[in-house]
Amino acid sequence: MNNFEFYSPTRILFGKGSMNKIHEHVPKIGKRVLLVYGKGSIKHNGIYDTVMRELSDCKVVELSGVEPNPKIESVKQGVKLCRKHQVEVVMAIGGGSSFDCAKAIAAATFYEGDAWDLVIGQAKVTKALPVVCVVTMSATGSEMNNVAVISNMKTHQKIGLHDDLLCPVLSILDPENLYSVPPMQTAAGTADILSHLWEQFFTNVEDAYVQDGLAIGAMKACIHYGPIAIHEPTNYSARANLMWAAPMALNGLLKTGYSMTWSCHGMEHVLSAYYDITHGVGLAILTPRWMRYVLDETTVSRFKKYGVEVWGLDASKDEFWIANKAIEKTENFLYKTLGLPSTLQEVGIDDSKLDEMADSCIRDKGGKIKGFKTLYKEDVLQIFKNSL
Amino acid sequence: MNNFEFYSPTRILFGKGSMNKIHEHVPKIGKRVLLVYGKGSIKHNGIYDTVMRELSDCKVVELSGVEPNPKIESVKQGVKLCRKHQVEVVMAIGGGSSFDCAKAIAAATFYEGDAWDLVIGQAKVTKALPVVCVVTMSATGSEMNNVAVISNMKTHQKIGLHDDLLCPVLSILDPENLYSVPPMQTAAGTADILSHLWEQFFTNVEDAYVQDGLAIGAMKACIHYGPIAIHEPTNYSARANLMWAAPMALNGLLKTGYSMTWSCHGMEHVLSAYYDITHGVGLAILTPRWMRYVLDETTVSRFKKYGVEVWGLDASKDEFWIANKAIEKTENFLYKTLGLPSTLQEVGIDDSKLDEMADSCIRDKGGKIKGFKTLYKEDVLQIFKNSL
Numbered sequence: 199m200n201n202f203e204f205y206s207p208t209r210i211l212f213g214k215g216s217m218n219k220i221h222e223h224v225p226k227i228g229k230r231v232l233l234v235y236g237k238g239s240i241k242h243n244g245i246y247d248t249v250m251r252e253l254s255d256c257k258v259v260e261l262s263g264v265e266p267n268p269k270i271e272s273v274k275q276g277v278k279l280c281r282k283h284q285v286e287v288v289m290a291i292g293g294g295s296s297f298d299c300a301k302a303i304a305a306a307t308f309y310e311g312d313a314w315d316l317v318i319g320q321a322k323v324t325k326a327l328p329v330v331c332v333v334t335m336s337a338t339g340s341e342m343n344n345v346a347v348i349s350n351m352k353t354h355q356k357i358g359l360h361d362d363l364l365c366p367v368l369s370i371l372d373p374e375n376l377y378s379v380p381p382m383q384t385a386a387g388t389a390d391i392l393s394h395l396w397e398q399f400f401t402n403v404e405d406a407y408v409q410d411g412l413a414i415g416a417m418k419a420c421i422h423y424g425p426i427a428i429h430e431p432t433n434y435s436a437r438a439n440l441m442w443a444a445p446m447a448l449n450g451l452l453k454t455g456y457s458m459t460w461s462c463h464g465m466e467h468v469l470s471a472y473y474d475i476t477h478g479v480g481l482a483i484l485t486p487r488w489m490r491y492v493l494d495e496t497t498v499s500r501f502k503k504y505g506v507e508v509w510g511l512d513a514s515k516d517e518f519w520i521a522n523k524a525i526e527k528t529e530n531f532l533y534k535t536l537g538l539p540s541t542l543q544e545v546g547i548d549d550s551k552l553d554e555m556a557d558s559c560i561r562d563k564g565g566k567i568k569g570f571k572t573l574y575k576e577d578v579l580q581i582f583k584n585s586l
Numbered sequence: 587m588n589n590f591e592f593y594s595p596t597r598i599l600f601g602k603g604s605m606n607k608i609h610e611h612v613p614k615i616g617k618r619v620l621l622v623y624g625k626g627s628i629k630h631n632g633i634y635d636t637v638m639r640e641l642s643d644c645k646v647v648e649l650s651g652v653e654p655n656p657k658i659e660s661v662k663q664g665v666k667l668c669r670k671h672q673v674e675v676v677m678a679i680g681g682g683s684s685f686d687c688a689k690a691i692a693a694a695t696f697y698e699g700d701a702w703d704l705v706i707g708q709a710k711v712t713k714a715l716p717v718v719c720v721v722t723m724s725a726t727g728s729e730m731n732n733v734a735v736i737s738n739m740k741t742h743q744k745i746g747l748h749d750d751l752l753c754p755v756l757s758i759l760d761p762e763n764l765y766s767v768p769p770m771q772t773a774a775g776t777a778d779i780l781s782h783l784w785e786q787f788f789t790n791v792e793d794a795y796v797q798d799g800l801a802i803g804a805m806k807a808c809i810h811y812g813p814i815a816i817h818e819p820t821n822y823s824a825r826a827n828l829m830w831a832a833p834m835a836l837n838g839l840l841k842t843g844y845s846m847t848w849s850c851h852g853m854e855h856v857l858s859a860y861y862d863i864t865h866g867v868g869l870a871i872l873t874p875r876w877m878r879y880v881l882d883e884t885t886v887s888r889f890k891k892y893g894v895e896v897w898g899l900d901a902s903k904d905e906f907w908i909a910n911k912a913i914e915k916t917e918n919f920l921y922k923t924l925g926l927p928s929t930l931q932e933v934g935i936d937d938s939k940l941d942e943m944a945d946s947c948i949r950d951k952g953g954k955i956k957g958f959k960t961l962y963k964e965d966v967l968q969i970f971k972n973s974l
Binding site: 200203206207211213405410411416434435443446455 | 587588589590591592593594595596597598599600601602603604761793794795796797798799800801802803804806807810811822823826827830831834842843
């Protein structure tokens with residue numbers, strides 16, 4: 199097991215009715231609130247009204263219209279509002295996009311220079327406003343970690359800013375808030391959670407039993423409950439399992455002891471930065487191709503464990519048979535059961551920029567993506583081509 | 587899945603060499619340190635010297651001789667030292683006993699009345715000194731939770747004080763610090779961790795997939811690596827797995843969504859309070875008897891899951907066969923593989939106080955232990971008798 203540091207100070211309120219506790223917690227954190235959210239679907243499903251009622255003792259300023267893959271321009275707009283209104287707490291409603299934007303705002307409010315400096319590491323986070331998250335879309339686990347992924351379409355960059363000061367102080371996870379998430383978004387979110395689990399589970403560290411158990415349990419939760427949530431949007435158990443699997447996949451517990459991989463995220467971030475596609479969809483397209491590409495004598499034992507413990511395959515069979523079968527089951531799950539797009543062309547990506555993207559993908563990483571299997575530019579390009 | 591609140595703000599430094607980071611962290615938390623530890627085995631294995639070297643910038647006051655099942659008298663002694671020397675941080679070295687004593691000291695330092703009032707809930711914790719734990723014995727997971735179990739031999743009470751202010755701010759988990767733990771203590775610690783997992787896994791909540799995965803992974807870690815740690819005390823993987831399973835079993839992650847049971851702990855705490863036996867040993871004696879006692883039509887599905895996923899039993903067999911076989915495997919593991927005592931008589935407990943203890947066990951709990959199966963006085967008494 200590798201050395202690690204684990205720190206996850208976010209208080210989680212989970213379950214039916216936890217929205218009604220907001221008024222007990224938030225005013226104690228701060229009474230001048232910046233509310234960050236997306237296109238406004240929360241105004242149709244009652245969540246906005248509930249939050250505003252709970253914040254009746256607070257002064258609320260709003261930043262709405264935060265886009266998927268949140269842009270640095272939205273961060274700058276939020277910073278202006280925080281300074282102008284002396285905001286004390288940034289409260290985001292939504293999923294990873296709103297949360298990441300809120301976190302970057304919380305940190306950039308105390309930085310005098312260009313907020314993008316913080317994202318690219320040219321300046322350090324020294325202080326941040328407290329962040330509160332209300333989850334209405336489960337996928338990234340951002341509600342329980344220290345990461346904010348921000349995009350800059352001008353420079354074609356999508357970069358994760360990591361700092362413990364960005365950890366939300368409080369996150370509200372009420373599974374009933376997911377009831378109105380449409381099937382396609384539920385599918386993409388499930389794929390996103392699974393991707394986080396796969397990226398960490400496929401490691402060369404084989405003696406991390408507790409972490410393996412957590413990863414396997416969370417994968418089974420997604421595989422069992424993902425389709426149920428799509429077909430029965432108000433199934434509480436399904437929504438609750440997905441809602442808890444998301445932060446458990448990405449609050450740092452799984453990287454404890456595992457070696458880091460994140461190969462597919464490295465590749466997908468380039469696709470998103472060039473074409474602005476849905477993160478979970480990009481991951482769903484790339485991951486099975488990546489699995490087939492990296493399967494060999496050195497990696498097969500991990501695929502065997504995946505096939506046996508997650509998909510219930512017969513452990514007495516040949517290990518390559520198990521591995522290939524597990525990858526086939528993964529493809530069927532993503533493209534048939536969840537109904538996600540299976541090729542890059544389906545999401546509007548042709549072969550014209552593959553070479554440029556493969557180059558961009560490894561450029562900032564010392565010429566390669568280290569991990570389960572190290573990938574060089576030609577490997578990334580081949581995986582892109584296999585995904586067309 | 588049940589509603590829950592989860593909060594675990596302890597920073598964990600895990601792995602080889604993490605002792606060498608103490609000087610980077612502790613002086614920032616506080617420079618006047620109360621060092622809390624047990625009988626002094628840390629002076630023979632080098633751990634005391636390492637800690638003192640790391641604290642060379644601090645003023646250190648010591649409270650040594652903290653006993654297993656820490657007593658309220660030790661807490662009061664620590665409080666006096668904290669007040670006299672204006673201690674800023676309480677640093678405990680050892681296992682649950684030292685940590686629990688340190689936590690109670692940290693809270694009682696700010697309470698003017700009798701420290702026992704805090705334990706029995708007659709006064710509320712309002713403030714506590716920061717606590718740092720250096721783990722040299724893995725079992726209770728106290729290094730990552732908000733609980734301090736304190737005993738009062740005069741009143742025959744062993745009670746858990748719960749408050750978020752008691753969560754350690756920092757815990758150092760270096761698996762090499764476990765190399766000198768003797769086989770019997772390693773066995774008792776492994777049984778203690780398993781007990782925490784069983785107490786939570788055996789729940790009527792069947793839709794908590796992520797929690798199930800974590801519990802199953804941690805059980806497998808104990809079952810695979812417990813015996814290895816006993817026979818090869820310096821096996822790093824074995825020590826690392828046990829060291830991480832302990833806090834993961836009891837940092838609150840498993841109770842998220844599960845209903846609470848803790849039946850065996852309720853019974854064992856009485857045994858300890860009357861006879862001062864080793865906690866893990868008491869649990870190992872009681873648990874299989876409890877399992878057999880509560881196995882019936884309403885609980886068998888959970889035992890089946892336990893048998894199939896933890897012990898690898900054939901899922902196609904009759905569910906009661908699987909359940910009984912799993913309990914048999916549990917007994918063999920505890921009494922043969924780990925070599926723990928299998929009867930109360932072996933630890934000096936005869937039938938003279940069973941009735942009194944059964945009474946004491948349910949008295950503070952409204953006449954029954956609620957849980958997986960509700961236990962009344964006669965049930966507790968029967969389980970005690972079955973354990974003689």
